[in-house]
Amino acid sequence: MTMRQQNLPIEALEWIDERCAQFERDWQTGSAPDLQSVLPDDLPTPQREALLAELILLDVDYRRRRGQSPAEQEYLERFPGDGQAVRDAFNISGKPQAAFVPPAIERLGKLFPGLQILELIGAGGMGAVYKARQQGLDRLVALKVLPDEFGNDAKFALRFTREARTLAKLNHPNIVSVYEFGSVDGTFYFLMEYVEGSTLRAAVQSRQLGPEQALAVVPHLCDALQYAHDQGVIHRDIKPENILLGLGGSVKVADFGLARIIGNESASEPLTATHQIMGTPRYMAPEQLEATHSVDHRADIYSLGVVIYEMLTGELPIGRFAAPSAKVKIDVRLDEVVLRTLEKEPQRRYQRASQIKSDVQSITSTAQGGDAPTEIQSPHGAASPSAGDAVNSSGQAMLEQQELAGRLVLTRRQLMQRVATSLRPLFAGQLVQLVFGVGLIALGAYGWTRNTEVPHRLLCGIIVHVYGVAMVIAAAAVCIRIKQIDYSQSPEQISQGLGRVRSLRLFFGPLLGFAWWLLWIPVAVAIGFDEVVVYPNSLVPSLAIGVIGLVGSLGLYWRALRPGNPAAGRWRTKFAGGSLAAAVQTLREIQQAGIR
Incomplete structure (x- = not known):
């Protein structure tokens, strides 16, 4: 029986999680812990295989960071009686490649009796999202279920438990909240905040975002990323589909860390669960595409730059692309901001998302002679404050514009839907x-x-x-x-x-x-x-x-x-x-x- 076919109790997974966390801390302090010393001899076979496989993943990862090239054969020789755990750690067995089919509403109703499943909102490679009503609290929620292929994967269960705990602690107005997570009959799920509105992808495709609305969304995204990065969480898959525009004008980032949880275990290269190629290629930083082991929060900075460029121009920055001001009437100073986020070398990019927010707000709240100013209108049609106005007035106007951006996009969509309905x-x-x-x-x-x-x-x-x-x-x-x-x-x-x-x-x-x-x-x-x-x-x-x-x-x-x-x-x-x-x-x- 392979490790993927085992179904360990949550207590065992938590114990394994603690051992792995200590193993990582030992590596991070500069010492190279010995695998045999961390692996008790009296463990039951299923638990031993699960722990060994995860420890090997971590050990391989940290050794590669030090320039070493650990091979599968080395671990097979060190652990001759645990060949299956070693092979599983190096992803030999793989996972089924069948297309994901969203579960029927009737099936989910039986799995989650406390929820009234209302409708399927969307589905993709990372699972399906349903609109539901949490009957006990009488509130709308979003239920995200992951593909069933993870149901009997003990290694995935371990990673899911570890990462989901971190995601549930993210509490920020621009991040979709995670209320609950777990597994029911082999179906892993997240119970999340429901955002009534649309995705940024829909707004970009319908060309409803003018430069002023696009730039007003940026500070929200920067706030979300900066908060998550401060908590040690990297999104890894920033793209318009994962950015929600609420009816009340809110902007929220969804699926934080989900790419890390699900990973890419079918990859041909023996990459670890932490450093596999995760995300959407068109929005990924070069270091993600190259599958290097130095992927950090600056990969999110690059993806944010792609999103900003697409919001402003309606195009993706592929190949030799023009500066944004060459395609749309904006302040030319914004070119430097966008192009800096899209630097191929991480050290040449912005190092913090908050720096992007600061520069964008500074540019959009002031006008510079000779530039093509980005005209941001207030909700009442007045132009943004000039350079001579008070800083507080500029900040207030920017906040109003941020709130207005989402409302304009969604209000327009609803009104145009009325035209179509007529x-x-x-x-x-x-x-x-x-x-x-x-x-x-x-x-x-x-x-x-x-x-x-x-x-x-x-x-x-x-x-x-x-x-x-x-x-x-x-x-x-x-x-x-x-x-x-x-x-x-x-x-x-x-x-x-x-x-x-x-x-x-x-x-x-x-x-x-x-x-x-x-x-x-x-x-x-x-x-x-x-x-x-x-x-x-x-x-x-x-x-x-x-x-x-x-x-x-x-x-x-x-x-x-x-x-x-x-x-x-x-x-x-x-x-x-x-x-x-x-x-x-x-x-x-x-x-x-x-x-x-």
Whole structure:
């Protein structure tokens, strides 16, 4: 039985944790502790294997830091009776590579009876997150469950217990709080603070962050990182997906230390659990990509620089990239700040996240002649304090802007969602029209293909067929126009999209709608009621009434929309439909509120 298949009690894991911590302290004091002296002889086999595997991981790590190259064979010779523990420490057995499938809500409900699981929020390689209600305290929480493949991994359980305790102690307004952690029936979980809002990734992708909002988010991130670094915790996976924007304007960093807990045990190189390649490559510091053993808090500084660059420019700093001010109108002094965070050599970067915050706030609260100033507006539209204003006024304005940034992004998202929701009835109606048009095409084809030798039936079938095609084209055109509206664009561009939808409605509306004054006649013939419809005593009055109705309707329509008619705008709104009118009204409110 391998160590991964063992299931040690928590007391044994805690005991192992204490021994490993002492082993690390001995290394850190300068002495090289002997593995045999730390490993008791009277331990039960499962516990001995778990302790030995973890001690070997630590021993290999610290020896490599001293320039040595410990090999697996060396440990096999030193511990001939513990070959499985040695091989497990060097990650020979590996883990299953099957894709992670989030557990069903019903299963989680049974595992966590104290929680009401509401919905799956998101899932990825590091697990799945669910929105839940903690019934005892009547509060919303986020439940993060890790992949089941860790359930029978004693080494992972040890690392999880050790690291999760540290994460649970992080208490900062810009860090997602961890309320509880543990394992239930082999499922490892975190019970965390629930943040109502969106991720920074969604805001960046939808291009909702202007330079002022992006720079207002930065101090929050710096505060979170500085606090964690002061506690000895490195995030290792700073990226927009792990940054949450709350509805109240809060900015919170999630998944602190999770990359260290989960690690990359399927790596081909025998890296330790502490120094494996962890994180997302596009945001990782060069030393992380190179899998060196000098990864420290400055790796988070580099990842923060990538995030800042992406927030400002919408692009990633890959290869030979331009300075931010070459892509967006910002103070050129910010280039030095961003580029310094992106230095390849850790010693040339900022050494503390608080230094980034200080420089950004200093630049954004003052204006320098000759530079392109970063204009940060207060919530009331006033410009940021000038260099001559009091320092307290500058700081207060910056705090207000920080709080405003998240609210603007999320408020805009919610309002644009209202615009999209207003168009749903129109879209659904067009789908119904499309289906109806297909039916008319089939009816018309049935009418003319079976009666090619009967002139009036042939003609009526063709008319119905062509009308059905027109209905399908009109419905498809409107649906396409609706789907082409990009709600991440400016309100003016969205308004143009709505205008194109309205133009189609006003063009096809009379063409298709008023034609029914006469079209019912060929439809009836195509169905087979021609003996009644074409009878002279009924056909002549029907045609007369139809022509009068069609001409009268078109006349009234033209009078309502003719140039110079003061009521033309109101009539256009009515003819375009209430759904489109609601969308236009909502967008107008957004523009009046000054939300871009």
